[in-house]
Amino acid sequence: MNTQSFSGPGVELAEKSGLSSIIFDAADRTPGRPSLREIGKSESLTCLEVSDRVRNLASALVEAGVDVGERVAVLGRTSLDWVVLDLAVLAVGGVLVPVYPTSSPEQISHIVADSGSTHFAAESEFDAERLRDAGAATVLSFETVSQWSRSTSRRTPDERIAAVHRDDLAMIVYTSGTTGPAKGCMLSHGNMFAAAVNTVVRTGGMFGGTADEQAVTALGLPLAHVFGQTILFATLYGGSETHLLPGIPDTVAALPRIKPTFLALVPYALEKIRKAARSHLEEGVEDAAVSDGLTLLRSGKQASVAVPARPVLGMLGGRLRSVISGGASLDDSTAGFYAGFGVDILNCYGMTESATAVTVNEPKTNRIGTVGRPIPGTTVAIAPDGEVLVRGANVTRGYWGAAADRSPVDADGWLHTGDIGEIDDGYLRITGRKKEILVTSGGKNVAPTPLEDRIRLHPLVSNAVVIGDGRAYVAALITLDPAAVGLDDTLVRAELQAAVDDANSLVSRAESIRQFRVLSVDFTVDSGLLTSSLKLKRAAIDATFATEIADIYDMATPQTVR
Template sequence: MNSVSITENGSDLADHTGLYSVISAAAAGNPERNSLSTADGTVLTCAELDTAVRAVASALLARGVAAGDRVAVLGRTTLEWALLDCAILAVGAVLVPVYPTSSPVQIKHILSDSGSAHFAAEDATDAERLTAAGAAAAWTFPEIATWTTTAVAPELDARIAAVRADDLAMIVYTSGTTGVAKGCMITHRNMYVSSANTVRQTGAMFDGTTVHALPLAHVFGQTILFACLVGGSQTYLLPGIPDLVPALPRLRPTFLAMIPYGLEKIRKFCRTLITEEAEQDAVARGLDLLGAGAAPESTDNPVGAALGGRLRHVISGGASLDDSTAGFYAGFGVVILNCYGLTEAATAVTVNAPETNRLATTGRPIPGTSVGIGADGEVLVRGPHVSPGYWGAAADQRPVDDEGWLHTGDLGELDDDGFLRITGRKKEILVTSTGKNVAPAPLEDRVRLHPLVSNCMVIGDGRAYVTALVTLDEPQAQRWRAANPQGDPAAAIQAAVDEANSLVSRPESIREFRIVDGDFTVENGLLTSSRKLRRAAIESAYSGDIDQLYLSRG
C-alpha cells in the first residue's frame, strides 16, 4: 500500500481537556482581540466571547441540560448558533446539527435516532418544524441572544473542567447520496485535532479576517468555526453563501473557507464585471502561475475589488473544483487551497499550504495524520481526528478496519512528495458496457461552469456511451433568451460540453446531452444537504429523459 504519514502529533488535546477549555484559554491570552462578529456591526472581543459563552452555558444548566444530553439545533449560520455551539460543548452536552433545508422525514429521523432531549431553532417557523418532528418546545435564536446576560452558574467551572478529550462533542448526520443519513460521532479530540492542525498546516493565514458563510449544520462549517477560534481570526458570520457576494467589499476578508459551489457562483457573478477575454486571460495567467508554483500577486482589478481588495487565500473543500476556477482566482491574485476530508475524520485530512500549494491536488496530510492508498485505489486515513464510529441505528457499522484505517470510499493517488489527488468515488465511477471506467466529476464540474448551466449529471453506467442531463440557471436563461430570441440554449451549452470533453478520452466523452425541466435541489431531494448529486434519485426522476438520450442513437 502506498502511504504517507505526518508522524508529528501536532496539536492534540490532553486526555482531561475538553475543546472549550482550549478556546477559553486562548481567549484569556488575547482578551482584547476581535473574535466573532456579525455583518451588521456587532463585534465580540475574545474576552467578550468567553463571557457570552459562559452566560449561555449557565442558561443551559438552568434549563436542565446535563452532560451527555443531545441538543438538536436547526438554523442558518449566526452568532447565536456559534455561542450556543460553544456553550453546549462547554457543559459536556452533545451538539446535533440539523440542516435548515432538511425535509420533515429527515428531521424526524435525526431527532429520533439521536435521542435529542433539547432543541433550538433559528426562528419560530423552524421551531415549529422541530416540534412537528416530535421535539419538545424549542428555544429560538432571538431567545438565546437574551441569555448572554445570564449570571454565571456556580457549578459552571466544574462542568467545563469535567469534560474529557474523548467525550462525545457532536453527532453529525452525514447526508449521503443514498439511504438514510448516519449519525457520525465526533469527539472533542476529533474536532480539536482537525481544526487546530488545519491552522498549523496553513501557517499565518488564520491570523487574519474571514467571513464564515458555511452552514454550521455541516462538519466543514464546524471545523472552520473552531479553526478560526483557535487561530485567532476575526470572523464575520453570515447565514449562507448567497449573502456573501454583496458583503465581501464591505467586510474585506483576507481569507475564506468555501465549497466549490460558492466559488463557482462568485466566478459567475464576476463575469458581469469583466469581458470574456479578460476572464480567459486571467485563467491562463493563473494556471501558469500555479503550475510554476509561483505566488500570484494582487492587482488592481474589478474582481479583486468585488472580493474586498484584501482576499489572498481560499480553502476549498467538500467537492472537486475545476482547475480553471483555481486559475481564474489566481489570475486575480487569490490562491485556492484545495483540501480533502470527510465527516468521519472531522473534515480535515489533507490541506494545501500557501507556501507549497500544488494545483490539482488536495495537499499533504495535516500533522498527526496518515494517508494510504489501498490496492483498489481507495483513500485510507488514520489519525486522532478519525471518528470512533456511528450512533444509533448505524452503530453496528464500522468505518475503521482492524488496522485502524478509515475507509473513505474515495479513490485517489499520492505523488512522490505526499500530495493527495482525488480521482473519484468508488461507488460513482461509471463503467460503460464497453468496460471503460469514467469519472463523472471532472466532466460535470466543467459543464457546470457555463453561465446558463445550474447543474449537470453524467450518465453511462452499463450503457454503450456517456451522456449527461443538464439543468438551466433560470435567471441567466431568461436574460439569454431575451438577448437571443431566435437562439437555442442547447447550442450555447454544446460549447461547454465540448470543452469538458477536451479533458478526457473519446470513450469517456459526453456523446449526447439533454436539457431537462426543473433543477436538482436539496428541497426536491435530488441534492444532498452538502450539494452532492443524489444520482439514483435523479436517474429515477428523469428516467424518461435518460431513455430519450439513448434512443436518439439507437
C-alpha cells in the same frame, strides 16, 4: 498499502479538556482581541466577551436541565447565537446534533429520532415548529439564547466545564445521505480539535495574520455541516476576526464590506463569483486570468495579480489572498482564474468521518490538481484497489443509532473513505469515488465529477449530472440557470454544446459525453435530488428522470463529438 503520506505529529487536545477551552484560553491570553462579529454590527466581540457569553449560557443550560451526554438538536442558519450555543453545550458536556435549515420534514424526523435528542433550539418560529412536528416537546429560541448569554446573574458551572474530557462525545453530525438514510457520525472533542487546530498549523499564518494585520474572514458555511464547524474552531484557535453570516449568498454579497484576508468556501460559491465577475470584465480578461493563473500554479509559485484585477478584487474585498475550497471538487480553470487575480485557492479533502480535515494545500506550497498534504498527525494511505485510507486523531469512533453496526474504520484504525486517489510526493490527488465511477458497457471507467464541474462553469448552466454506467457511451443531464430564461432555444442548445465540448477536452474520446438532455426543472434539496450540502443524489436523479435517460439511449445513433 501502495503508498503513504504522513506529515509528522500533530497538536492534540489535552486529555482533561474540551473544545470550549479554545475560547477560554484565548480569553486568558488575548482578552481584548476582536473575535466574533454578528451580522449588522459595527464592532466584534472580544475573546473575553465571547468567553463570558459562553459561560453565562453554559450556566443557563445547566439550570434548564441539560445533563452530561444529553443530545441538543439545533436548527438554524449560521449566527453569533448559534456559535455561543455551540460552545456552551460543549462546555457542559452536552452533545450537539446540528440540523440543516434546508432539511426536509422526513430528514428532521430521522435525525431527531435516531439521535435521541432531548433538548432543542431553533433560529425562528418556523424552524421551531418543524422540530415540534418531528417530536420536540420544548424548543429554545435563538432570541432566548441571546438573552441568557448576556445575563451575568448566574454562577458559572466550573465543575461541569472541568469534567469534560478529550474523548467525550462532542457532536453527532449526520452525513449527507447520498446513498440512503443519513448516518449519525460520532465526533469527540479530540476529533474536532485535531482537525481544526492542525488545519491552522498546516496553513501557516493564514488564520492568525501578521503582527501588523489580524486575519479577517467571513463564515457563512452552515454549522450543520462539519466543514463549517471545523473552520469555526480553526478561526477561534488561530486568532481570526470572524464575521458570521447566515449563508453563502450573504457571504458573497458582504465581501466588499468585510474585506477578508482569507475565506473558506465551497466550489459552488467560487463558481458563482466567477460567473458574476464576467459582466465586469472586458473581453478576453477572463481567459487571460485563467491562462496566467494556471501558468503560475503549475510553476509552483504563489498567486499574483497577473491581469487587470480591479473589478474582481473589488468583489472579493480587496485584501483576499487565500481561499480554502472544500466539500466537493473544483475545476482547475477556476483555481487558475482566481490565481490570475492574486488569490490562491487551497483545495482540501476530508469527510464527516474525519471531522472534515484530512489534507489541505498551503499558500507557500500550493499544488494544483491535488488536495494537498495530510494535516499534522494524520496519515493517508492508498489501498491496493486505489481507495484512500485515513488514520489519525481526527477519525471518528463510528456511527450512532441505527448505523452503529456499520463502522467505517477497520480493526487497524484505518478509515475507509470510499474515494479513489493517488499520492505523488506526499500530495494527495482524488481521482474518483468507488461508488460514483461509471463503467460503460465497453469497460471504460469514467470519473463523472471533472466533467460535471466544467459544464457547471457555463453561465447558462445551473447543474449537470453525467450518466453512462453499463451503457454504450457517456451522456449528461443539464439544468438551466435563470440567465437562460427567454433566450432562443437554438442559441441555448449551441451554448450548452460548447460547454459539453469544453468538458470533453479534459478526457479521452471513450470518456467523452456523446449526448445531453436539458431538463425542465432544476435539482434541489426540496425535490430530494440534492443533499443538504448540495451534493448530487445520483440514484434519485436516475429514478426521477428515467424517461429522459431512456430517450437518450434509445436513439439509434449517438451524436458524434468532434
